[in-house]
Amino acid sequence: MQTMPAHAAHHNDREIETLEEFDATVSARGSLAGFRVQAVDLTDRTRELLTTSAAGALFLGCPMREEAAAKVRTDGALVFPPIPSLPFDPYRGLVYSPDELFASLTDGPDGYENTPDAVAYAWFQRTKADGDVYASMLRAVHDDSVSDALDELLAGARVVGVMGGHAMRRGTEAYEGAARLGRELARAGLTVATGGGPGAMEAANLGAYAAPYDDEMLTDALRLLAKAPLFTPSITEWATAAFEVRARWPKGGRSVGIPTWFYGHEPPNPFASHIAKYFANATREDGLLARSNAGVVFLPGAAGTVQEIFDNATPNYYESRGEPTPMVLVNRAHWTEKLPTWPLLQALARERSMESRIALVDRIEEAPAALKRLSD
Incomplete structure (x- = not known):
């Protein structure tokens, strides 16, 4: 089973990102001096803030009472207050979860359009068009x-990136293969x-989600998902089918998704248990590949996957x-004939030994063994 660690509750830096970490720090150290507190609601911690030194501390988006x-400002702390008009928290200390981004999915007739994910995208589109430097x-x-x-x-995690096109339909052999790869x-x-x-991308995250269960679970999940094969014309129906799978098998494995509002x-x-969603696509692309320290598997895709x-x-x-x-590139015909990327990659590889x-492998089932062979 994969060993991606949970969020570090006691990391060695000076960041505080949960109320539990705040309480533990105050109790153990008796001081917040020099700490960085991110997006923690401190409304009910007035007594602690009034009696604890905060010299040189930084509070990013932390609700607290005016006193x-x-x-803490008198102590010499910097306080960046929350921005309540925003549809997202710019100071957040944790990545997103699916439940957070898809909240309100089934509330009302608008479905997905009511979710924090959709509202953040609408804000992005509006402010990008305005050219607002503050935004x-x-x-x-x-x-x-x-x-x-x-x-x-x-x-500490060994991360393998799985890249591929967004157009792969649920209910196809290709989708099932990508899911089995992730698993x-x-x-x-x-x-x-x-x-x-x-x-x-979804298929690989689904496979990782299915990893703790027996093999039959993935077969059943694929059957349930096939009733909404694409996110068009209805994202609501597409996402609802995924949450039905999550509800039926609630203890899925961990994986990471790194999408973009671009x-x-x-x-x-x-199906990604942790979602690091960005506004800037370049930051997202570079970050995803840079963190894939155990290798990358490239499934057939178009311009984005070639990039x-x-x-x-x-x-x-x-x-x-x-x-x-x-x-590891999967599907020889795709990468040598349809989009002949492999010859150029080989030429670059020869130059640098x-x-x-x-x-390059023919079938997706060969990818794990190829990845292991290249890593040994």
């Missing part, structure tokens, strides 16, 4: 907070990370201090 805020600053703060939370989440990788102790969207018309998939192949190949090409991460770190 407490005045006191762009808030997006940058949010994305940096998400990156920090993702680093903490994945500390096998998770059962091998690896953390599956995807772009967090529909299609091949492609907000594509919803995040509900990801070379985004991953570039740091491998220039790597001078360690081993390049393994790269990294042929032993890339592989």
Whole structure:
């Protein structure tokens, strides 16, 4: 089973991201001096704030009573108050969960359009069109907070990225194959990370979700999902089918999805247990590949997947201090004929003597063994 750690409750830095961490720090140290407190509701911790030193502390988006805020400012702390008009928290200390992004999915006739995910996308579209520097600053703060939370989440994990197109339909052999791939990788102790969207990405996250259950569970889940094969024309129906699977098998395995509101018309998939959603697609793309420290499997895709192949190949090409991460491309005909990416990748690999770190396989079932071989 995969060993992705839970969020570190006692990480060695000076960040406080939950009320439990706040209480433990005050109890153990008797001081908040120099700590960074992110998105923790301190409304009911006025006494502690009034009696504890906060010299040099930083409070990011932490609700607190005015007397407490005045006191910590007097101590020399910086206080960035919450911004209640925003549909997201720019200072968040943790990545998202599917339940958080899809809250209100079944409330009212508008379905998905009521969810925090859809509302954040609408805000992004509106403020991007306005060119508002304040909004762009808030997006940058949010994305940096998400990156920090993702680093903490994945500390010590062996992460395998699974890349592929969003157009892969539920109910197809290709989708089932991608799901079985995700399950096998998770059962091998690896953390599956995807772009967090529909299609091949969802299938790999689904496979990781199914890893703790017997094999029959995935077969049944695939059958249930096939009734809503695509996120168009109805994201609501597509997402509702996924949550039906989650409700029937509630103790799924962990995996990571890293989607973006830049492609907000594509919803995040509900099978990634942890969702690091970004506004900036470039930050998201680079971060996903950089964190795939145990290798990347590239399933058939279009322009986006081709871009990801070379985004991953570039740091491998220039790597001078360690081993390049393994790269496995699946479906020989796709990558040599339809989109002839493999010959160029081979040419780059020969220049830097990294042929032993890339592989092309015909069938998706061969990918785990190829990845292991490249890693040994």
